[in-house]
Amino acid sequence: AHCPAGRFSNESGTTACDRCPMNSYQSSSGSSECQSCGTVVTGSITSGPGEENAMNCVCPGGMQWRHLPHAAMPECHSCDASGLLCKGGNGEPEQQAGFWAQRNVGRSRSYKVYKCRSRQECPAGLLQQCASGREGMVCFRCKSGTYAASAGSCASCDSTSAAYTIVPLVLVVFFGIILLYFSSHIPKASKHSSITASCLLAQLVGASQVLSGTAMGGKSRWQPPLDGLMTALSQVNLDLKYVRIQCLHSFTEPFGEWIIMILLPVGSAFTMAGVFALYSAFRRRWDFPMLINALGTLLLTFFLPICLISIQPFQCQTNPAAETTITKMPSIICFSDEHTKYLIVGIFALCVYLPTAVATIVLAILRYPSIILSRRGQSFLRSFQFLFNRWSAVRYYYGFSNMLR
Numbered sequence: 001a002h003c004p005a006g007r008f009s010n011e012s013g014t015t016a017c018d019r020c021p022m023n024s025y026q027s028s029s030g031s032s033e034c035q036s037c038g039t040v041v042t043g044s045i046t047s048g049p050g051e052e053n054a055m056n057c058v059c060p061g062g063m064q065w066r067h068l069p070h071a072a073m074p075e076c077h078s079c080d081a082s083g084l085l086c087k088g089g090n091g092e093p094e095q096q097a098g099f100w101a102q103r104n105v106g107r108s109r110s111y112k113v114y115k116c117r118s119r120q121e122c123p124a125g126l127l128q129q130c131a132s133g134r135e136g137m138v139c140f141r142c143k144s145g146t147y148a149a150s151a152g153s154c155a156s157c158d159s160t161s162a163a164y165t166i167v168p169l170v171l172v173v174f175f176g177i178i179l180l181y182f183s184s185h186i187p188k189a190s191k192h193s194s195i196t197a198s199c200l201l202a203q204l205v206g207a208s209q210v211l212s213g214t215a216m217g218g219k220s221r222w223q224p225p226l227d228g229l230m231t232a233l234s235q236v237n238l239d240l241k242y243v244r245i246q247c248l249h250s251f252t253e254p255f256g257e258w259i260i261m262i263l264l265p266v267g268s269a270f271t272m273a274g275v276f277a278l279y280s281a282f283r284r285r286w287d288f289p290m291l292i293n294a295l296g297t298l299l300l301t302f303f304l305p306i307c308l309i310s311i312q313p314f315q316c317q318t319n320p321a322a323e324t325t326i327t328k329m330p331s332i333i334c335f336s337d338e339h340t341k342y343l344i345v346g347i348f349a350l351c352v353y354l355p356t357a358v359a360t361i362v363l364a365i366l367r368y369p370s371i372i373l374s375r376r377g378q379s380f381l382r383s384f385q386f387l388f389n390r391w392s393a394v395r396y397y398y399g400f401s402n403m404l405r
Contacts (some may be wrong), residue, residue, distance in 0.1 A: 001376055003017035003026060003030060003031060004017070004029050005026055005027055005029050005052040006025070006026055006051060006052035007019055007020065007031075007046055007049040007050065008018060008026055008031045008032055008033055008034050009022060009032060010032045010033060010043075011091065015187075019049040019050035019051055020034035020049055020051055020058070021034065022046055022048065022049055023036065023037045023038075023043070023045045023046050023050055024036050024037060024046070024051070024058075025040075025046065025051040025052060025054055025056060025057060026051075026052065027053055027054065028381050032154060034102060035054070035182055037054075037057035039075045040054045040057045040073070041057055041058075041059065041075060041076060042073060042074070042075035042076065043059065043060075043067065043075055043076035044057040044058055044059055044060075044076055045057070045058065045059075045064065053226040058087060058089045058090050059076035059086075059088055059095035059282065060076065061086070061087055061088040062078065062079065062086055063076040063077060063078060063079070063086055063088065064076070064077055064078075064079055064084070064086045064090070064109065065077075065089075065090040065092070065109060066108060066109050066110070066257065066311050067108055067109065068108055069106070075250050078168055079093060082096075082099075082113075082320045083095060083096050083098075083099030083101060083113035083115070083319075083320040083321070084099075084113060084320075084321075085124065086113060089301060092109075092126075092127060093111070093124070093127075094124065094125055094126060094127070095113070095124065095125065095128075095129065096121040097123055097124040097125050098115065098116055098118065098119040098122055098400040099113055099115060099116060099121065099122060099320070100113070100114045100115075100116050100122045100128065100137065100138040100139060101113045101114070101127050101128070101195050102127060102128055104126060110318075110321075111127070111321060112322040112323075113319060113320040113321040113322055114137065114138050114288065114319045114322050114325060114330055115138070115317060115319055115320075115325070115330055116138045116140075116177065116330060117138070117140070117328075117330060118152055119150050119152075120128065120152025120153070121138075121139045121152040122132060122138060122139050122152075123152075123178055124357055130267075131152040131153040131154070132154065133146045133149070133153050133154025133155060133156075134152070134153070134154055136331060136338075137330075137331045138325075138330045138331050140151075140331035141254070141329065141331070142154035142246050142255065142331070143252075145157055145247075145344065146160060146246065147164075147244040147245075147246045147247050148244075148246070156208060157244065157246075160246075161198060161244045162242040162247065164243050164247075165244055165245055165247070165248055168243050173271060173275060177275055177279070188338050190294070191392075191395035198242065212289060215378075221403050225351045227366070236270065236379075238241070240257055240260065241284060245257065245260070248288055252339075253331075254331060254332065255338075255341065255342070258309070258312075258329070258342070258345075261309050262306070262309060262310065262345060262349050264302070265298065265299075265302040265306055265353070268298055268302070269295055269298060272291070272294055272295060272298060273291065273295075275292070276290070276291045287372045288383075289380075289382040289383040290382070292383040292384070293382060293383055293384065293385045295384055296360070296383075296384060296385075296386040296387065297358065297386040298359075299356070299357055299386075300403070302388055303338050303353070303403065306349065306353050307350070307353070309349075309356065310346045310349040310350045310353065310354075311346065311350070312326060312328045312329065312342075312346065313326060313339065313342035313343045313345075313346040314343070315328065316334040317328045317330070321359075323335075323336075326339070326342070329342075349350060357403065358403070361387060361399055361400055362400065364384045364397065364399075365387075365397050365400055367380070368380075368388070368397075390402075398399070
């Protein structure tokens with residue numbers, strides 16, 4: 001029998017033709033047998049019998065088409081790594097939510113798969129797919145003219161965007177004035193409510209800072225009204241994504257924003273000193289214990305966030321099928337030339353901030369017993385209100401253990 005494509009007959013003298021069985025094909029007519037899909041792509045299958053074309057030999061679900069460099073023919077491989085979604089067929093696999101994948105150069109169809117900061121920034125779909133407005137490796141960067149918005153996307157800057165950056169700067173100056181004012185007074189014992197409120201606020205800020213340094217702090221999605229509270233407290237953690245700084249300057253890499261976060265405490269200290277100079281010139285009296293207490297309050301406020309930011313270059317994460325990357329900045333490959341400059345700045349920041357904070361607090365605690373009863377005791381207490389006011393006189397050294405939390 002002269003059988004059409006997709007059919008065969010291996011018996012002479014018959015007019016009946018059988019369809020090619022599953023996992024085989026025949027593209028020619030008048031054939032006495034069908035070709036196995038294994039001769040085209042090892043491990044491939046067909047969707048049914050009677051296939052007429054070798055292109056219908058495809059990889060099953062959970063497998064991907066690969067042509068290894070020294071292999072004679074392509075074959076069906078299991079998915080390279082977690083983070084890829086292989087639906088079958090001979091096309092490209094897709095990336096899972098929370099991962100960013102790209103194809104390596106060459107015909108082998110191997111892939112690099114990186115972890116993203118969140119599932120929202122790297123949604124499931126085609127390779128290198130990002131949330132709206134995002135681009136680059138692991139969708140880390142917002143496109144020029146956009147800022148980080150909700151749900152991992154980036155929105156276009158508008159006329160109100162500058163206010164999101166300017167208003168926090170104004171609030172920093174206002175906070176400096178308030179801090180200097182309260183630093184010029186020693187709280188009276190009768191004002192227990194104000195002392196209690198300030199202690200509760202300090203504990204709330206500290207808890208927020210500790211939480212931001214944990215894995216849960218980076219992955220949790222807070223529900224109202226806690227989401228608004230955590231967003232507000234994130235400013236104390238030096239998180240710049242809510243102040244739309246990208247609308248004032250479009251950073252092509254995360255190094256610029258990271259440097260700003262590192263230098264924010266220094267900038268705040270200079271701002272505080274400037275406010276103090278204007279305040280003192282207006283009053284015509286230079287009250288340096290007031291300035292020391294205000295700077296000490298800033299030191300304790302920023303101590304934990306700046307330590308967490310400075311050690312970020314030393315925290316690398318493994319990826320399913322790629323090089324290790326910085327956990328908080330997964331667009332930076334660890335031990336690369338770009339990573340080196342982060343390490344240098346991180347080491348410098350730790351060598352400046354950490355010894356300064358520890359030495360200031362340790363020296364103040366060691367001097368406390370001998371100086372408190374001297375005539376300089378009043379000035380000493382005013383200079384270090386930030387350290388001793390939260391503790392009773394016999395537990396003055398608790399400030400050190402609190403710093404090491």
